[in-house]
Every structure is written in structure tokens, then in C-alpha cells.
Amino acid sequence: MMTSNAPTTTTSPISAEDVKPLTELISAAAIAEIEHWRGKYPPERKRPPIIAALKIVQKEHNNYLDETVMNALAVYLDVPPIAVYEVATFYTMYNLKPVGEHVISVCTNLSCMMCGAKDVVKQLTERLNIGLGETTADGKITLVEVECMAACGGAPMLEVGEVFHENLTPEKIDAILQTLGWEDNHG
Numbered sequence: 001m002m003t004s005n006a007p008t009t010t011t012s013p014i015s016a017e018d019v020k021p022l023t024e025l026i027s028a029a030a031i032a033e034i035e036h037w038r039g040k041y042p043p044e045r046k047r048p049p050i051i052a053a054l055k056i057v058q059k060e061h062n063n064y065l066d067e068t069v070m071n072a073l074a075v076y077l078d079v080p081p082i083a084v085y086e087v088a089t090f091y092t093m094y095n096l097k098p099v100g101e102h103v104i105s106v107c108t109n110l111s112c113m114m115c116g117a118k119d120v121v122k123q124l125t126e127r128l129n130i131g132l133g134e135t136t137a138d139g140k141i142t143l144v145e146v147e148c149m150a151a152c153g154g155a156p157m158l159e160v161g162e163v164f165h166e167n168l169t170p171e172k173i174d175a176i177l178q179t180l181g182w183e184d185n186h187g
């Protein structure tokens with residue numbers, strides 16, 4: 001999904017002097033993880049590791065991506081910044097602005113919509129008192145709408161922290177919120 005807060009794109013390579021080295025922005029373990037993915041491709045194929053690398057960088061950067069880390073990644077992988085921005089703006093799993101401690105991603109695509117995604121969104125927005133794309137006042141939960149997550153057989157579904165919750169019912173949604181500590185603090 002394209003987002004309106006995408007960074008200004010450029011097709012030119014960025015000079016390493018213009019950006020902070022990635023090694024200063026994320027942990028050595030995260031760099032090693034990126035190297036693991038990089039090692040799966042021939043050295044001349046520089047773009048395929050971008051998807052995995054962005055996930056790793058996001059995890060290390062308060063669960064969102066900004067120009068600083070994306071430019072640093074572009075320099076690190078030796079690709080034009082636009083190659084990184086294109087991936088980051090295409091997939092909804094990347095957050096391009098700060099998000100809450102937990103992100104609830106609700107699928108509202110066809111199968112989920114036909115199986116009650118509208119009611120899922122209604123229950124969540126009412127319980128959390130926020131709209132789609134918003135974060136609760138305490139910074140705990142961000143609610144986002146996403147495209148099909150290839151779990152149509154379990155529609156309606158949502159994802160929290162890379163865990164799919166399928167065949168949602170009002171009770172299941174309440175239980176999910178409870179595991180995120182929402183019920184205890186705000187119920």
C-alpha cells in the first residue's frame with residue numbers, strides 16, 4: 001500500500017558521508033542478521049535482501065522506519081535509496097511513522113470483509129477509542145488496516161507482532177486486547 005508520508009525519493013546513490021553508518025544505528029546482532037540474508041544471494045544481486053533487512057531495521061528502530069535508517073540501509077546495501085523506499089512504501093508491514101508498543105493490523109480485504117471485518121474494525125475502534133491509522137493516547141496500541149495477508153481461510157483475521165489471529169469473534173478480540181494489557185488498564 002502506498003503511503004502519503006513516503007520520503008522524498010531519489011534515484012541517485014547516496015554518499016556514505018551524508019548518512020550515519022547503519023552500524024551506528026542498529027545492533028551488531030541485527031547487522032549479523034542482515035548479513036545472513038545478504039549471504040543468500042550472489043554479491044551482484046544487491047536488492048533481494050532489502051525486504052528482510054527493512055524488517056530487521058524496523059524492529060531495532062522502535063518498530064518504524066524513517067529516512068535516516070532507510071538511507072543508512074541503502075548505503076549499507078549499496079543500492080539507490082529509491083530501491084529501499086519502494087519496498088518500504090509498498091508493503092503494509094513497514095511503518096513509516098512512529099507507532100505504539102503493539103500494532104494491530106486488521107485485514108479488510110475481500111474475504112475478510114465478507115466474513116465480518118467491518119465488525120472487527122468497529123469493535124476495535126470502539127474499545128480502543130481510536131480510528132484506523134491511530135495510536136492510543138498512552139502509546140500502547142496502533143490500529144492499522146491492511147490488505148490481504150494470505151490467510152483468507154481464517155477470515156476475518158488480524159495480526160499482532162507477526163502472530164496471526166484468525167476466525168475472529170468478539171470474544172477472541174477481547175481476549176487479544178487482554179493479552180496486550182488493554183483490558184486491565186482501560187476496560
Ligand code: FES
Pocket residue numbers: 107108109110111112113147148149150151152155157
Ligand atoms: S482477505 Fe483477509 S487474509 Fe485474505
